[in-house]
Amino acid sequence: MLNLDLQYFAADEKTEKATPKKRQDSRKKGQVPKSQDVNTGFLLLMVFGLLFLMGGSLKETLTGIFQHSFQEYITWEVTENQVYTVFVETLLEVSKVVVPLMGIAIIAGLTSNFLQVGVMFTGEPLKMDLKKLDPIQGAKKIFSARALVELVKSLLKISLIGTITFSIIWLNKDHMLMVSQTSVEGALAFFGRTAVIMGLASALALLLLSVLDYSYQRFDHEKNIRMSKQDVKDEHKNMEGDPQIKSKIKEKQRQMSASRMMSEVPNADVVITNPTHYAIAVKYDEDKSDAPYVVAKGVDFLALKIKETAKMHDVITVENRPLARALYQHSEIDQSIDEQFYKAVAEILAYVYQLQKKA
Template sequence: MSEETDQESKTEAATERKVRDAIEKGDVPFSREAPVFASILGLLVCLSLVVRGQAAALARDLSSFLDHPGGFSLASAEDALSLMHATGFALARFLTPILLVLIGFGLVASLAQNVPSLVADRIAPKWNRISPVSGWSRIFGRSGQVEFLKAVLKVSSVSLVVLLLLRSEQGKAVSAMFVDPSQLPELILTTAIRLVSAVSIATIVIVAGDLVWARLRWQRSLRMSRQEIKDEHKQTEGDPSVKARLRSLAQDRTRKRMLGQVSRATVVIANPTHFAVALRYEPSEGPAPIVLAKGQDLIALRIREIAEQNGIAVIEDKPLARSLYDAVQVDQMIPAEFYRAVAQILFFLFARQR
């Protein structure tokens, strides 16, 4: 009951990370009916293209044994072994192409659904797989009920198709008693091909539905609750409170480093308490003044305080201070449009120092 309640609480689609983790663990959608359908198609191909030619070759290989069964010497174990080798080799040549075709179709059906991958956890022994309680829930749970309905539908549809086909072939079966025995293999092969074709047509709808069901069941099993999505987001992106704390610490370090450079400034341009920009100009260091620090409100007041403590001139120019604060970052040279205004201030300071 608790498991069903927990599953009902998972109403959100799985995130990309959970889907990726599930695929890496080997948890992928897989239809069991697809390989069965592929085997039926493989059998149809074998009956249509392989069996007819291989049956003739097998008949030729065994014709001497069938026509003259007493012509083989069985006086010793070597004679019996030789006869078994000859017969086995003939049967192997007949069955090998059929087995290869069936195996090939089965592999294609499996590979077409998912890329193969080796996951040790999927093949590791687990006690819950032999637990009677787990087995009971698998058999009588929703998945077990769906598998039972699929089996009933498959048996019913295939039985109906086979019954209708055999009824239509009833006349041929009766007339076969009066035909040449050499024509019976061809008649049986033709009937088998029609029978397998009808079965494959009857099961194709079941296979298509099972492919869709397998995908939907897989997506449902991966669904997450909103809390799980939040927890995953925290693990991926980091806890917002921790990130905010780290960002605050980084800003504090940057602010302390910036205020430590104010003592090297040439001039501080203020507005008059809301904004402050500390500039340094040394011709040997660059062609234009560099912004060493900038701030507003409390930081602006702190910049002015440090400047006054170090005897650095503070010039109040509201438009220039606001424009420099918005346009220039710390440790950058001022743009060309500020050259004239800043040059006038520096010229005034240098003239006053003389």
């Protein structure tokens, strides 16, 4: 009994790598290795990179909005048309700042996801699953090894990014203290440049961490989709078909074919027999075929049924051992007989037609 239990646990242990079908099924469910840090780091890098390249023009656009508002709009009368004009012009100017940032953010999000999981469309993660509301399962996730890894990763990110931003501020502390002595434009330029440098440095740090996180996510994903030996066997059975079910299907198909074949025996012109083991029902219909063709054939029990059916419907039976055996081996149902049997079958059919004429 102990040996059986050990064998059962050994068979149920997840020791096998996932098969291609298992991977495909997991992908359809949205279960793929993916790191959110890759998305965040790539997004920050692209956005702050855009600010680094276009920061000057974006600043000019924003300051232009304020200048225009306080120098021109403030002198306008408050009327419906004037308010509409102010709204449209301001919206167009703001869109010059917002649209590039939103566009680069969308491109960054799509690119980072594509690099990790490729093209994938699935609605499985959006389906309602009551198991997700199970408090016991939720508690297990909170105190799981994965939760511990996420905690360590979060603390590492906070520490690393905090250190980077503090270091940049510390290096620029002297300049920062002198900002009060500069113009507004100079102060804005300094703080904008410092913010962009901190953003780019933080993004690079996150991307560095994301490489480690993505490696862990792949490892964890591979571990979660592992299969037991029994799972592999069951999957193989499902793909190839259960042998017992396949044999039953084939048996059912044979029965249906035999039943359909037996229904054609009463229409045959003659049944050629062995006489015990073989029986071949032959018919000649010049409208259907230029040569005689086989409507039913069988050996042993099926041959006996063919002969019984022929007797019940007054179909003549002729014994010809070599011809019966040869026709069985070289002829198919609903197919014309081979040319080599034309003469022998024609003689039998002539004999049968003579008997029918006399009757």
